[in-house]
Amino acid sequence: MKIKNIFQIAVLSGAVLISSCTDSYLDQKPQASLDAKTAYVDAASAKAGLLGIYSGFQSGDYYGLRFWALTDMYANTLSHTGTFPSFAQINNKAILADNTEITNMWNRMYSTVNRANTLLAAIPTITDPALNKDAYTAEVKTLRAMIYFDLLRLFGGSNSGYNQSSGVGVPIVLTPTLVETDATPVAKSTEAQVFTQIKKDLDDAIAVTSFSNKILGRMGKDAAKMLRARVALYTGDYASAESLSTELISSGRYTMLSGANYANIWLTQNTSESIFELQFDAQNSNAIAFFYYPTTLGGRNEINSSGTLNSAHEVGDVRQEINYTTTSPKKITKKYTRVSTGADDVTIMRMSELFLIRAESRAKKSTPDIAGALADLNVVRSRAGLANFGAILPADINTQIVKENRIEFAHEGHIWFDLRRNGLAGTIVTEAYKALWPIPQREVLNSGGVITQNAGY
Template sequence: MKNIFLTRLAAAALLVSLASSCDKLLDVKPQASLPAETALTTKQGVEAALIGAYDAVQSGNYWGLRYILFADMGADNVRWTGTLPSFQQINQNNITADNVELSSMWSSIYSGINRANYVIEAAGALSDPSYTPATAIAQARALRAFHYMNLLGFWGGTPEGYNKPGGVGVPLRLTPTKDISDAQIAPIPRSTEQQIIQVINDDFDYAIANLPTAYTSANNQNRGRITKNAAIALKARFALRNGDYPTVISLTAPLRDASGNLPLSANYVDLWALKNQQESIWELQYDATDANSIAFYWYPTANGGRNEVDPATGLPAAHETGDKRLPVNVNSSPAGTTQKFSRVTGDDNVILVRNGETILNRAEALARVGGVANLTEAVKLLNLIRVRAGLAAYVLTPTATDLTGQTGLVAAILKERRVELAHEGHRWFDLRRTGTVLSTLTGVTQPFRVLWPIPQREVLNSSGTITQNTGY
């Protein structure tokens, strides 16, 4: 009887907290609370839990600040200028297992996984003829895949990259933790990277098969939900990270228009000066009431911020002369900021997936596979990005050591990624997947530091069930 009570109490508490805090991401207005006996057993309850599952993504310990920031700050796009020692460790790639930022981010991601698991289980068990659960399950499975992909990004794989022999994974939870009994919260060992990869791909496949291409609602109330195209683009990102280039090519082919292009905003800056532009595929929704802290960490104290980070000293030089992206990525007024996050009140949206990235993903995959047709299309796609930035078109240039120009083209695409996607949470993972962390970042001299340490409390509290990454 005790466990039944705890289960109901936990479910009710979860649903109340989710429903009351999740307006940040979606414009849906859920019920403030539901009785314990109906929580997650009605379509209204499942929908409220689904919105709560989305809400987990926009936490300040996740994509509302830390995940997107650390992916550039641990690399060479952002530098630490503030007072937080935990940030300093990440910027200097000298992270200890007791770093509070890692613990907070790890916990937030697993909270998101648990919320997604709740929806998957509850929607599948719902017996309501007026409700079709597949769409809710598809959204939750896409979110779960996204979470596990992000966990592998920092904590999985090998020092040489991702999807390599011997790659390590993370603990894999596919059912919800419903109460506080020992059986529910008992630690589980880490799965292998390959096991996590399989789950991620299976979840994305289900999502792609069952998600709509768009959601219809009055006043854009469903803006912020993940769509079929977003799931496709995310799976393509994951495939690129794993070196599965043919899959990237096949996945992104249907996303092109009749001209073989993907829609881009006419002006690069408009993606952030405005909101929800055509190029954006999946975008977190924020306002001044339900805000994030990204610009606050970027901006000087004189402008209402805390001046914790600014663009790395090498980032301006990574831009070519005349690049229209430079003043966006490295803002001069106020100095040391970025126009991608300029609202200190916290109402900048966060773009999780956009066509600019997908274009470069496809271009790189085509270039790496090679062949005349693939190289030709890769150059065309690369130049969509370059021309918008006000730069000269790239010309494929064969040499005596690069007979087709393939090697030079891949290098040009990787160079373009750094500036096109600056401050958007990609740089660290690009360096990791290409095996260039040590050759690019002078501060990383020990290969084991390419993988972050599992939070110390997770290892200690599990009595060794969860093993630490080598070297920590």
């Protein structure tokens, strides 16, 4: 890829986000900017650069809306009810390589990678004793690993899923690009090479003793371990996925909310269930609720919960009214309700996923532990007000885990990747090549042939 095309936000123009907040909380509204080449000179400017990376995650082209909403739409968990042609392509499984949403998502993710690379290159040169270089490096590597994991899940892998020898990857860029004249095309790596880099970043981060387990609004070591467990699940390393999820479940740092408290995950935010939650407020807002809510209530109703999501719930499931409202406004979600302020946080990692990661790992490992997998599955079902499965056939356990993932993480962007990981993309798309999304056509053209388009587009 040509860096000048994908790294067009903030860093390439010389803007590095600055703030004076403390390490204990993610300051939500960066205050100023300065030249990237001279910015990182002390702990305060390094913190500003770190917040710039989180700002990339908060973008509406990434976790601020499109990354999870559009993949949920592709998997028929959301429906397109608005007028955007670019959304309609995704809803109809007819994505063109010049789709604006795809292009903007790609650009945003790689621009955020560049912010991470820029800070990582600068940290060793900072002499300010107030900066914990090791902890900062660990956190930034965790963030970079997260972005590459997301890029790979969208644009890489194979038609049959992930962890295949034929799997294609995405371009790996590990050095900063500060000016356009430094831009050079970078070819796609293989899927295996991208996973290797992701694992390296995460393993490096987890090994840092001064990297805090929990940092409100940011990725701490627990989030790094949870991401590592996700990666292990995708690469068939079920022993590691089980071990890491067990470690976090047993840590005592997280508890699941149940009954009437379940809705507080989104109503009160930053609950004991949350492991990594992006912070938003009225000054640093998102448009998530705006995209769901009808015009009569201040929204544009571009997206709705789908009827198939609604019908997937069992009778008595407390998640149903959260996932698919039946009272006005209907067919939206109660996970994002702050339409007037845009101050809904986005929960990216929470404890219930750990039980489902462990359930899938136990069911799929070389000597399956069906009883253990069933126990984990029942933890999530019980919290939702459903009866436990008393017994289940080994052949059926994974089907139930996939179903549980869809309902538990509706409107959070899990299900499309769960389907791909389990070789079930064909339940959504009739043409196998559509399991991978297209590389933005502009990247292919501007690379002069270095970047190749994904097959079929």
